[in-house]
Amino acid sequence: MNSASEKTLEKIEQEKITPTARWRFLAKRYSAWTLTAVSLIFGALAFSLILYLIGSQNWNVRQAMGSEWLRWVFLSLPLAWIVFFILFVLVIYYNIRHFKRGYRYPTYLVATSALVTVIFFGVIAADLGLHQKIHDLFSAHLPFYQRVFDDRVNAWDRPGEGFLAGRIENQVAGGFDLRDFLNHEWLIKTDNSTEWEGSVKFIVGEPVKVVGHKIGQASFQAVEIRPWERRGGALRPGGPEPGTDTPDFSLPGGPIPPILPLPSLNINN
Amino acid sequence: MLINTDCAEKSDSELVALTLEEQSYFKCLMDRYEPKLKRYILRISNVSLEEAEDILQDVFLKVYKNLNGFDADLKFSSWIYRITHNEVISQHRKAQARPRLTEISEDIIKNIRSEFNLEAEIHNTHLATLISAALDNLKPVHREVLILKFFEEKSYEEISDILKKSTGTVATLIRSAKKEFKEKWPKDNLV
Numbered sequence: 001m002n003s004a005s006e007k008t009l010e011k012i013e014q015e016k017i018t019p020t021a022r023w024r025f026l027a028k029r030y031s032a033w034t035l036t037a038v039s040l041i042f043g044a045l046a047f048s049l050i051l052y053l054i055g056s057q058n059w060n061v062r063q064a065m066g067s068e069w070l071r072w073v074f075l076s077l078p079l080a081w082i083v084f085f086i087l088f089v090l091v092i093y094y095n096i097r098h099f100k101r102g103y104r105y106p107t108y109l110v111a112t113s114a115l116v117t118v119i120f121f122g123v124i125a126a127d128l129g130l131h132q133k134i135h136d137l138f139s140a141h142l143p144f145y146q147r148v149f150d151d152r153v154n155a156w157d158r159p160g161e162g163f164l165a166g167r168i169e170n171q172v173a174g175g176f177d178l179r180d181f182l183n184h185e186w187l188i189k190t191d192n193s194t195e196w197e198g199s200v201k202f203i204v205g206e207p208v209k210v211v212g213h214k215i216g217q218a219s220f221q222a223v224e225i226r227p228w229e230r231r232g233g234a235l236r237p238g239g240p241e242p243g244t245d246t247p248d249f250s251l252p253g254g255p256i257p258p259i260l261p262l263p264s265l266n267i268n269n
Numbered sequence: 270m271l272i273n274t275d276c277a278e279k280s281d282s283e284l285v286a287l288t289l290e291e292q293s294y295f296k297c298l299m300d301r302y303e304p305k306l307k308r309y310i311l312r313i314s315n316v317s318l319e320e321a322e323d324i325l326q327d328v329f330l331k332v333y334k335n336l337n338g339f340d341a342d343l344k345f346s347s348w349i350y351r352i353t354h355n356e357v358i359s360q361h362r363k364a365q366a367r368p369r370l371t372e373i374s375e376d377i378i379k380n381i382r383s384e385f386n387l388e389a390e391i392h393n394t395h396l397a398t399l400i401s402a403a404l405d406n407l408k409p410v411h412r413e414v415l416i417l418k419f420f421e422e423k424s425y426e427e428i429s430d431i432l433k434k435s436t437g438t439v440a441t442l443i444r445s446a447k448k449e450f451k452e453k454w455p456k457d458n459l460v
Contacts, residue, residue, distance in 0.1 A: 003303060005300055011330065012292065012330070019335070022337040103434060104426075104429055104436060106435050106437050
């Protein structure tokens with residue numbers, strides 16, 4: 001009776017089996033490394049955007065404190081980017097484990113290395129200001145982006161709970177008109193007690209956040225007004241100017257009008 | 270026609286390189302590993318001898334087809350054992366499960382005797398039966414690491430390469446396997 005080796009050799013000869021070409025293995029290996037590199041880049045960008053979006057959220061909103069705090073945190077976290085970030089880290093982890101000698105290292109070491117590397121490059125990307133460029137690019141070109149990826153939009157689209165955001169439309173007696181992200185127009189009432197955060201600019205087209213209470217179907221009493229983006233961005237100076245490359249909240253375009261005088265101002269800082 | 274003595278002094282890696290140029294050298298590699306791998310298949314699975322030969326034939330074909338993917342940084346023996354391990358797992362569902370006594374040589378018995386402090390008075394034949402029965406009752410993963418360690422005499426690094434697990438995990442597995450082996454061993458026969 002033939003041995004397994006003889007039978008194998010016979011089969012190889014009869015069926016003219018040949019070893020798979022070397023380039024196929026190389027292509028597989030390089031594809032895996034390319035996928036790892038791409039995941040590292042996108043993971044780092046996702047992390048920089050998480051930093052940016054969390055950093056530019058107003059965590060010190062007084063009304064959100066107390067029992068509402070956790071809900072506010074949940075609404076404000078850039079969950080979609082966090083999910084992407086985790087996915088990219090998992091891809092890197094999987095690739096390291098499954099190629100070459102990755103399996104030799106303990107799971108926690110590979111996982112931690114993947115995580116730390118992505119975070120490290122994410123911080124560098126944030127320091128270079130890439131996060132803001134990408135955020136603005138996506139905001140301008142992807143219609144669904146702000147709803148899905150910028151959780152600040154959802155967090156500040158709750159007039160009934162005292163949070164409203166949008167762009168300043170024009171100045172009216174006792175306040176100003178504001179168009180929110182869903183294109184609804186609001187009358188924002190201000191008075192002497194309304195606090196204006198120092199960096200907020202009263203310019204038509206300027207995106208702002210308003211904390212206060214809803215007093216009518218389309219009117220809102222402002223307690224505090226803050227800029228949508230902190231001037232200088234969350235991590236780096238030089239944030240975009242309104243009307244240039246800031247997100248387009250479906251407002252009519254056109255040239256930026258001159259700065260208007262502030263109505264009923266009470267600037268604290 | 271290749272004569273076996275042509276390959277006797279060649280290393281596995283040299284034979285891999287030669288096989289890629291001249292197919293007949295593959296016979297040398299197969300001859301070198303056939304007895305070891307057949308025993309290994311029989312030890313880690315419950316297949317019959319014929320089924321083991323079929324599995325081995327599939328292993329050799331896979332090895333041949335993937336020769337260009339062999340990473341020379343890895344020992345060829347670890348690579349071929351890994352392919353065998355994977356093939357046994359993938360064929361496991363097809364195989365008919367049946368209890369099987371593991372073949373145990375004198376050297377292995379000596380190894381196991383000293384590792385597990387087994388009583389010297391027990392006769393080797395009886396001891397082999399007890400060892401085989403205890404191994405049969407272990408969890409498959411425990412059984413396999415013990416077989417790789419004590420029967421195939423592989424190092425932790427080699428077991429790590431074969432099972433694609435970290436050396437730390439291999440060490441933990443061997444520790445738990447030894448513990449389970451001692452639990453399954455008849456109490457009277459442990460010192």
